[in-house]
Amino acid sequence: MSLIKITDQPINTDELTKSLIHPEFGGIDIFIGNIRKFTDEIETEKIEYTTYKQMAEKEMQKLADQVLAKGMDVVMVHRVGELNLSDVAVFIGVAAPHRAEAFENCQFLIDQLKRTVPIWKKEYDRDKIRWGGLGE
Amino acid sequence: MSLIKITDQPINTDELTKSLIHPEFGGIDIFIGNIRKFTDEIETEKIEYTTYKQMAEKEMQKLADQVLAKGMDVVMVHRVGELNLSDVAVFIGVAAPHRAEAFENCQFLIDQLKRTVPIWKKEYDRDKIRWGGLGE
Amino acid sequence: MKVKLFSILAEEIGATVDLNLNDNFYARDVKNSIKKSYPEFSDILDQSLVAVNEEYADDEEFKLSDVTEIAIIPPVSGG
Amino acid sequence: MKVKLFSILAEEIGATVDLNLNDNFYARDVKNSIKKSYPEFSDILDQSLVAVNEEYADDEEFKLSDVTEIAIIPPVSGG
Numbered sequence: 001m002s003l004i005k006i007t008d009q010p011i012n013t014d015e016l017t018k019s020l021i022h023p024e025f026g027g028i029d030i031f032i033g034n035i036r037k038f039t040d041e042i043e044t045e046k047i048e049y050t051t052y053k054q055m056a057e058k059e060m061q062k063l064a065d066q067v068l069a070k071g072m073d074v075v076m077v078h079r080v081g082e083l084n085l086s087d088v089a090v091f092i093g094v095a096a097p098h099r100a101e102a103f104e105n106c107q108f109l110i111d112q113l114k115r116t117v118p119i120w121k122k123e124y125d126r127d128k129i130r131w132g133g134l135g136e
Numbered sequence: 137m138s139l140i141k142i143t144d145q146p147i148n149t150d151e152l153t154k155s156l157i158h159p160e161f162g163g164i165d166i167f168i169g170n171i172r173k174f175t176d177e178i179e180t181e182k183i184e185y186t187t188y189k190q191m192a193e194k195e196m197q198k199l200a201d202q203v204l205a206k207g208m209d210v211v212m213v214h215r216v217g218e219l220n221l222s223d224v225a226v227f228i229g230v231a232a233p234h235r236a237e238a239f240e241n242c243q244f245l246i247d248q249l250k251r252t253v254p255i256w257k258k259e260y261d262r263d264k265i266r267w268g269g270l271g272e
Numbered sequence: 273m274k275v276k277l278f279s280i281l282a283e284e285i286g287a288t289v290d291l292n293l294n295d296n297f298y299a300r301d302v303k304n305s306i307k308k309s310y311p312e313f314s315d316i317l318d319q320s321l322v323a324v325n326e327e328y329a330d331d332e333e334f335k336l337s338d339v340t341e342i343a344i345i346p347p348v349s350g351g
Numbered sequence: 352m353k354v355k356l357f358s359i360l361a362e363e364i365g366a367t368v369d370l371n372l373n374d375n376f377y378a379r380d381v382k383n384s385i386k387k388s389y390p391e392f393s394d395i396l397d398q399s400l401v402a403v404n405e406e407y408a409d410d411e412e413f414k415l416s417d418v419t420e421i422a423i424i425p426p427v428s429g430g
Contacts, residue, residue: 013150013153013154014149014150014153017149017150017153017166017168018149020168021168021170021222021224022222023170023171023172023173023221023222024172024173024174025170025172026169026170026171026172026175027167027168027169028166028167028168028169028170029165029166029167029242030153030164030165030166030167030168031163031164031165031166031235031238031239032153032156032157032163032164032165032166033162033163033164033235034157034159034161034162034164035159035162036159036160036161036162036233037159037160038160039162085159086157086158086159088157097172099167099169099243099246102167103167103239103242103243106165106239107235107239110235
């Protein structure tokens with residue numbers, strides 16, 4: 001019942017959350033990343049995400065498979081396109097028999113997604129445009 | 137906008153999740169605990185939660201205050217009464233500027249809730265009734 | 273003084289138990305007093321905490337006149 | 352061979368760049384070949400990885416005849 005995808009549509013957090021609630025599991029940890037207005041002094045207006053979609057979904061599936069192999073359920077959805085303040089960019093959920101595993105694996109998935117999955121952000125800040133991942 | 141409460145009504149995970157999404161924060165971690173069918177070999181049929189409500193809400197607020205004081209947003213809701221398989225018993229959410237803090241503080245809140253908040257479960261298992269927290 | 277009981281103690285003994293406490297008392301006196309009447313719950317009482325005025329009580333002495341509410345808190349199991 | 356570009360490279364250079372690769376090549380050859388034509392992006396290319404057939408490429412040698420897709424992956428920034 002795992003769901004792994006890149007989408008250009010708004011993320012339905014309610015539907016994804018409910019898909020993780022099963023009687024086999026007792027603990028669900030969910031990470032939601034949304035567009036933040038301020039990063040220190042920098043004010044963001046919108047973010048445009050692009051992706052190398054086929055490869056990104058493969059890389060997400062590889063990460064999910066490591067958690068699925070331990071008998072947990074996983075949801076990983078990343079949105080691309082133009083996102084405004086508060087819009088949800090990423091939803092990661094792990095359902096596990098016990099809560100410690102749910103936390104640990106959910107954090108693993110978002111940490112790894114940020115390291116390996118080919119998705120890029122172009123940040124439209126009040127002062128200028130910034131490309132995520134590149135030094136100033 | 138923090139919300140701390142004990143309720144005898146079903147937990148609206150969608151409403152609580154959306155209440156945590158603000159442009160001031162970029163990372164939200166949510167823990168959802170639901171009624172699990174199997175704990176090793178033991179099959180659970182339902183759980184009845186009771187509470188010392190005024191004190192439980194005070195204890196939950198004390199925990200939340202520690203996280204609110206660090207500038208994050210917090211939701212902590214625990215349901216009491218008779219819960220069936222899959223029903224959500226607890227929802228803990230932390231919204232923070234950065235994700236590591238969200239994970240750390242969400243896990244802190246559920247761990248502490250289980251240690252200090254006066255809520256008790258009476259577990260109706262297939263073989264017998266078990267009171268949570270007491271040795272066999 | 274009526275002491276609130278919860279969980280298995282409430283189910284087995286009742287929602288409250290009436291105790292005679294001294295004008296000055298310690299949290300442990302509350303548990304000991306219940307143990308005398310209900311020795312079969314000594315084991316659970318040993319694992320329980322005492323809450324005075326909706327706060328967990330430490331080893332300090334309480335003045336009965338300051339106390340509006342006492343409760344026995346068996347090991348909690350929320351979540 | 353058309354090589355896919357993304358992020359700032361796609362915006363500045365285009366969605367693909369056409370390269371002449373040898374029948375046997377290494378991932379670094381792809382980056383070096385682009386650098387020759389676009390020296391102004393050397394810095395970004397140094398930070399980028401190469402993906403061959405939708406997998407991150409290590410230092411191994413590739414046979415051009417086995418390759419259906421090559422892409423340059425600048426530092427990722429999802430999440």
